[in-house]
Amino acid sequence: MIVVGDEVRAAISAKKAVVALESTIFSTLGLPAPANSEALARCTKAVRKAGAVPALTAVVDGVIWVGLPDEMQELVLNASVKVAARDLGVASARRLSAGVTTVSASVVIADQVGIEVFATGGIGGVHRDAEITGDISADLDAIAHHGVTVVSAGAKAFLDLPRTLEYLETRSVPVIGWRTDHFPAFYTQSSGLDVPYRVDDAKSVARIHVARRELGQGGTLLAVPIPTHAELDGQRIAEAIEEGLRQVDGRQLSGPQVTPAVLAEIEKATGGESVDANLALAENNAEVAAKVAFEIAQL
């Protein structure tokens, strides 16, 4: 069962701006405590400040929440069961006590209740050894399939970014650079790869979103570079990623375990700098998403 929180339900019926948020990033699978609760507070505040209503998604006692009530947020911060799109139905039917939603699950939920904009830090993508492991995040297909504009700082930098862009092209997802011609690399502003489209204001994103909605096409990826003041040194983060991947490589991890393990190792290798960067970019994405949602609501 999907339950829409009161404030979110009112906003949807009044056609006001709403921004869906995933919860994996706010659990310890995404960020270490207490940075996870700080991230949640900063993102929800940023959405409100820009004139939209935040709608946090999560599973609690089998209920798929969108607009999780504040008093239940503690459950999300402590949860360690990752719920992707494939897991949603099972989590609901089996009354999972507490589960955190990924991008793929959140996009499914948002679409189902009529929320058209979603924000996160970085989406999942094609992993670097995908030709061997077959590991391609379900986030990509979920975005392709659901008419939600997803705002992120590109895809996580430890992924295979060129292949991630190729895959998005194959699935007809337009990747739009927010005030940039380059695909961001999460911790740094540019991966050096070109994006097919650039926009410089929220209204332009809203127009593209609405045009795709009229066509009955799927989602759009708005790629927002990390703010300049929070950007990490490219060389240093590249080394930390190599180190993180090496650490995880020997552990025979697969499926949903891979991403949280790599994130934790990168955090270690950067001495926590990656966490500060993650907070800053997630907050910035939430703000941009709210502006886009606001403009969509005007059209």
Ligand code: PSU
């Ligand atoms: N962004 C972060 N940290 C995270 C994630 C995103 O900064 O933990 C999560 C998101 O929930 C995303 C998921 O949907 O990782 C992708 O996991 P996988 O690679 O297993 O598809």
Ligand code: MN
């Ligand atoms: Mn995977």
